[in-house]
Amino acid sequence: MKRTYINDLKNHGNEEVVVKGFIDKIRDLQYVQFIILRDITGKVQITVEKNEENKELTEIFSNLPLESTISATCKVLINEKVKMGGLELIPSKVEVTSRSLPELPFDIKSKDNALRETRLDYRFLDLRREENQLLFKCETYLEHSMREFCLDNNFIEIHSPKISEGTAEGGAEVFKLDYFGKQASLSQSPQFYKQMAIASGFDKVFEIGTVFRAENSHTSYHATEINMVDIEIGDIDSVSDVMDFQEAWLKYSFTKLKEKYGEEIKKHFNVEISDVSFTFPRITFKEAKEILKEKYHYTGSAPEDFERKEEELLGKYAKEKYKSDFIFITNYPYSARPFYSMKNEEGTTETYDLLYKGIEITSGAQREHRYDILTKQIEEKGIDPKTLDFYIEFFKYGCPPHGGFGFGMARLLMRIFEIDNIREATFIYRGPTRLKP
Numbered sequence: 001m002k003r004t005y006i007n008d009l010k011n012h013g014n015e016e017v018v019v020k021g022f023i024d025k026i027r028d029l030q031y032v033q034f035i036i037l038r039d040i041t042g043k044v045q046i047t048v049e050k051n052e053e054n055k056e057l058t059e060i061f062s063n064l065p066l067e068s069t070i071s072a073t074c075k076v077l078i079n080e081k082v083k084m085g086g087l088e089l090i091p092s093k094v095e096v097t098s099r100s101l102p103e104l105p106f107d108i109k110s111k112d113n114a115l116r117e118t119r120l121d122y123r124f125l126d127l128r129r130e131e132n133q134l135l136f137k138c139e140t141y142l143e144h145s146m147r148e149f150c151l152d153n154n155f156i157e158i159h160s161p162k163i164s165e166g167t168a169e170g171g172a173e174v175f176k177l178d179y180f181g182k183q184a185s186l187s188q189s190p191q192f193y194k195q196m197a198i199a200s201g202f203d204k205v206f207e208i209g210t211v212f213r214a215e216n217s218h219t220s221y222h223a224t225e226i227n228m229v230d231i232e233i234g235d236i237d238s239v240s241d242v243m244d245f246q247e248a249w250l251k252y253s254f255t256k257l258k259e260k261y262g263e264e265i266k267k268h269f270n271v272e273i274s275d276v277s278f279t280f281p282r283i284t285f286k287e288a289k290e291i292l293k294e295k296y297h298y299t300g301s302a303p304e305d306f307e308r309k310e311e312e313l314l315g316k317y318a319k320e321k322y323k324s325d326f327i328f329i330t331n332y333p334y335s336a337r338p339f340y341s342m343k344n345e346e347g348t349t350e351t352y353d354l355l356y357k358g359i360e361i362t363s364g365a366q367r368e369h370r371y372d373i374l375t376k377q378i379e380e381k382g383i384d385p386k387t388l389d390f391y392i393e394f395f396k397y398g399c400p401p402h403g404g405f406g407f408g409m410a411r412l413l414m415r416i417f418e419i420d421n422i423r424e425a426t427f428i429y430r431g432p433t434r435l436k437p
Contacts, residue, residue: 001073007041009087012076019044019089020071020097022128026061033061036084037070040133045082046074046089060094067100067108067128116423123428123437131268136427138261139413143208145253146229153245155204155231160193162186162210165390173214175224186212189406192391194232195340195367198402199394203234208409216432220421221359221411225430232404239342239350239366242403243282243328246354246364250326251276257416269417274325274357281318282328285348288314304336306353306360315358329353339381340374342366342403350403357415364405371395 004017021039035046048057064070074089082088105122106114108129119126126132147157163177163184174185190207197205207230215222231249233242258273265271283291292298292310295317300307306314306329318327331348334341342350342365351365368374374395378385385392413425423429428437 003071005041006037006039006044009044009076009089010085013078014076016073016075016092017089018071018073021069023064023066023068023070023100026064026066028062033058035061037072037089043084044087044089045084046072046091048091057091057094060096064096065100065102067104067125068096069098071095071097111424116421120423120429120434121436127427134261134264134268135413135417135425138257138265138416139409141260142253142257142412143229143409145256146249147206147208149249149252150204150206150231153204155206156197156202158190158193158197158202158205158207159209160187160190160207162212175212175214188213189228190230191340191406192394194230194404195391195399195402196394198232198234199397199399203400204232206231218432220423221414223408223410223422223426223429223431227409227426228406229409230404230406232402234400234402236366236401236403239330239352239364239403242364242366242405243280243330243352243354246362246405247280247326265417271416271418273416275323276326278322278324280326280328280354281322281324282330282352284331285329285333286331288329291317304333308359311355311360312358315355318355325357327355329355337365339377339383340365340367342368343377354405354407356412357418359411359415361412361415362405362407364403366401366403369395369399369401 001018003020004012006019006021009017019037019039021037023035024038024043025036027034031050033048033050035048037044037046048054048061050058072089072091073093074091077088077090078086079088080086104125106118108125111119111126111129150157163179164187165182165184174188176183176185189211190209194205194207209228211226211228213224213226215224231245233245236242254273254276262273265273292300292313296313298310298313300310314327314329318324330352331344331346332351332353334343334347334349337349337351344350349365351363353360354362354364368377371392375385375392378388410422410425413419414422417425419425
């Protein structure tokens with residue numbers, strides 16, 4: 001008999017079904033046993049009356065540790081007195097498919113009952129909690145919606161290499177490795193390859209994949225292995241085209257997420273999905289600094305960028321003035337941006353960051369596509385052009401004006417669910433001190 005998932009049981013009243021899952025709870029009373037079975041879709045009560053006919057079944061459950069797994073053939077009864085969905089299952093056959101050890105390393109029912117590092121050590125157990133499974137269902141659906149929007153707008157999905165020669169991206173914070181006797185490194189981003197795709201005439205491309213950052217950072221917002229979402233758009237007229245796309249793309253994805261999982265997110269995380277009906281406000285870097293100084297009497301220590309406190313205040317400003325959880329900050333100083341950023345006549349750059357709930361989640365820009373200006377900017381940044389030979393080649397034979405953005409999915413999930421640490425929003429976290437599991 002084909003397996004039936006718990007959330008489909010309501011469609012099988014008075015029928016016999018096969019259910020499979022984890023033993024979540026057992027109440028072994030004098031005359032009856034109540035077993036709570038859990039699968040990826042929910043929980044259901046199995047009821048076993050203690051009598052001679054059910055002796056074999058009662059012995060199974062009397063000696064079964066929690067978190068063991070079973071396959072059970074049961075009749076589905078509609079019983080409105082049962083709080084768990086108004087259903088109960090009456091089993092006729094139970095097979096124990098795996099037995100758990102009697103003592104778990106920690107109480108998996110609540111994340112507050114164990115240290116985070118302990119839960120990360122036993123991440124496979126920590127992920128059994130409903131809210132964790134919901135989070136990664138939502139990540140899956142978000143990526144699906146993002147990909148769907150891209151495909152509907154004629155994007156091509158690419159899969160760039162994750163191993164590069166030397167330190168090809170020009171950054172010091174890379175993981176180096178030996179590649180058959182040559183020095184290579186793990187990719188920090190697909191940036192150069194996205195631009196190569198535009199130079200190849202692909203017009204619009206996206207990628208969802210892993211990147212690596214050798215940052216010895218122990219903050220709540222950083223990881224060394226990141227699931228990145230990247231976009232690059234050709235033949236743009238300005239960086240505004242990139243921001244327009246990202247705003248429409250996020251509005252589409254957030255709306256889909258709210259429709260499918262909004263109620264569950266509210267139930268398990270006590271969070272409402274952000275209202276994206278408002279236009280995302282846009283202010284320049286210079287304006288943002290003035291707002292911080294004049295409205296909040298705060299001046300950060302980094303004149304060419306924002307501290308975390310400044311981002312939080314700008315998020316507060318966006319919510320109070322525009323009713324938006326999002327705000328674009330544009331025209332960053334050239335000194336704070338990579339060599340491939342396009343400069344404007346005012347001496348700043350055609351770049352932006354997108355803040356969401358007071359945290360930077362995206363960096364975007366119009367790229368410099370003109371060969372002569374690009375090579376000049378490489379020299380201005382003090383970079384040896386020889387280290388970028390393969391990249392510079394993309395622009396020698398014609399390349400359309402283009403721009404794009406990228407962001408880490410875990411950081412976005414942190415802000416959606418208002419989780420305070422990226423470790424909780426990552427399937428398996430990698431950081432400077434964690435290589436297991």
